[in-house]
Amino acid sequence: MEDNTADTVEDVQMVDPQENEKIIPFVEKFRPKTLDEIISHDEIIDTIKNFIKSDRIPHLLFHGPPGTGKTSCMLAIAKLLHGENYKKMVLELNASDDRGIGTVRDKIKAFSGTSTFFTKGIKLVILDECDNVTNAAQAALRRIIEMNSTTTRFCLICNNVAKVIPAIQSRCTKFRFSPLKDEFISKRLDEICESEEIDIDQKAKDAIVKLAKGDMRKVLNILESGSLAHSKITSDDIYNCTGKPSEKEILMILKSLCKDNFSDSLNTVLKIKNASGLTLDDILNDLHERVLKSKFEEKHKKILTIKLAEIQERTSIGCSEYLQISSLVGAFIEVRA
Numbered sequence: 001m002e003d004n005t006a007d008t009v010e011d012v013q014m015v016d017p018q019e020n021e022k023i024i025p026f027v028e029k030f031r032p033k034t035l036d037e038i039i040s041h042d043e044i045i046d047t048i049k050n051f052i053k054s055d056r057i058p059h060l061l062f063h064g065p066p067g068t069g070k071t072s073c074m075l076a077i078a079k080l081l082h083g084e085n086y087k088k089m090v091l092e093l094n095a096s097d098d099r100g101i102g103t104v105r106d107k108i109k110a111f112s113g114t115s116t117f118f119t120k121g122i123k124l125v126i127l128d129e130c131d132n133v134t135n136a137a138q139a140a141l142r143r144i145i146e147m148n149s150t151t152t153r154f155c156l157i158c159n160n161v162a163k164v165i166p167a168i169q170s171r172c173t174k175f176r177f178s179p180l181k182d183e184f185i186s187k188r189l190d191e192i193c194e195s196e197e198i199d200i201d202q203k204a205k206d207a208i209v210k211l212a213k214g215d216m217r218k219v220l221n222i223l224e225s226g227s228l229a230h231s232k233i234t235s236d237d238i239y240n241c242t243g244k245p246s247e248k249e250i251l252m253i254l255k256s257l258c259k260d261n262f263s264d265s266l267n268t269v270l271k272i273k274n275a276s277g278l279t280l281d282d283i284l285n286d287l288h289e290r291v292l293k294s295k296f297e298e299k300h301k302k303i304l305t306i307k308l309a310e311i312q313e314r315t316s317i318g319c320s321e322y323l324q325i326s327s328l329v330g331a332f333i334e335v336r337a
Contacts, residue, residue: 026220030192032072035080039216040184041069044175048077057081057122059145059154061169063161064177067215070157071128073177077155078124089121095129101137109144112152123152131158135165142167179214189219198223200233207238207246245278250286257332265329273325280321284312284328300335307331 032038035045051057060077062070082089091111093103108125127133133141145154145168156172158164186209193200204226212218225241226233239246245253249272256268273283291304308331311324 026192026224027217030220032069032076033079035073035076038069038073038076039188040180041073041177044073044177047175048073052077052080057153059149059156059172061156061158061161061164061172061174062177063158063164063174065179065215066159067212067217067219068177068180069216070177074126074155074157078126081124082121085121090124090126092126093128095127095132101134101140104133104137104140104144108141112144112148112154124155125152126155126157128157129159130156131160131163138165138168142171145171180216181214182209185209185212185214185216185219188216189223192220192223196227198227198233199231200226201235203235204233204238207235211238211242211244240276243277243279244282245272245276245286249276249278250283250290253283254287254290257329258336262329262333265332266326269325269329270322280315280324281312284308284315287328296335303335304331307334 035049038045057077060074062074064070078090079086091108093107108127112123112125127141130138141154142165154172156164156168161169161174161176186205189205189208192198193205200223208219208222208226211222222238222242226237229241230237236246253269253272256265260268269283272278273280288305288308291301291308294301296304308328311327311331314327315321315324
């Protein structure tokens with residue numbers, strides 16, 4: 001028998017870098033590498049640059065909705081400060097995996113309490129999703145922050161700052177990353193589509209921006225899903241990929257709710273919902289926006305908003321969707337009467 005081991009090894013080693021780049025998800029491929037690449041947060045970036053320039057970096061707490069650049073900004077700071085020594089001087093933890101007091105006492109305390117002989121500068125502890133850390137672990141972390149402030153800076157990232165104890169909040173400089181503005185998202189979306197040579201029309205881009213609601217991670221995921229499924233992307237393709245109701249479908253539902261009798265309106269909503277595989281929750285969210293922008297009288301808007309909220313609450317606790325759709329139709333007929 002011939003030994004083909006050498007040939008196999010050579011085949012494994014011959015990896016085309018361009019092929020590897022195709023495998024990388026858009027979320028990682030287009031993640032900002034430097035502070036200058038982060039969009040829509042100019043004031044925060046300028047303040048952080050001043051901290052770095054004056055060599056007076058405080059403990060940091062970044063909070064805000066997902067997909068707004070919190071983690072990317074923190075990683076860019078770490079790489080700007082330490083360059084090639086990034087991995088030696090930075091401890092990255094995700095509190096979704098390590099949320100107990102043992103992690104704080106073992107990993108964080110050991111890292112922040114030791115000194116490095118071959119590298120200079122302030123060490124960084126990056127704790128992502130710190131709002132998932134238990135209260136006992138946060139209390140222990142507060143003490144570690146106090147004891148190691150001379151050698152280490154703690155960089156905390158969370159979505160809900162209310163879940164972080166006040167003792168930790170008071171020791172950090174807080175920055176809120178608000179949802180990205182539509183104009184910044186649209187500009188970045190155009191750049192990505194051009195670099196990836198994605199054939200997409202303007203209505204599809206507008207649909208992506210609308211569905212993302214300021215979340216750049218969601219923009220990239222929707223775009224990648226659409227580009228893999230279709231050679232030319234339209235707005236209908238975007239709504240089909242995400243399973244969200246299109247404007248055309250919502251208008252058809254709203255028109256039926258405002259004009260048809262109970263049976264016809266119920267059948268229309270069920271037909272559109274089942275044909276497109278929509279969830280009642282998404283339909284209710286879009287209807288709520290349409291009702292607020294409509295020409296209904298203020299008292300009617302008030303009644304419909306309350307009814308829609310009650311239906312959504314019942315849907316969230318597992319009540320029958322058929323009964324809730326019937327209740328939705330009844331709410332509109334009641335207002336019309």
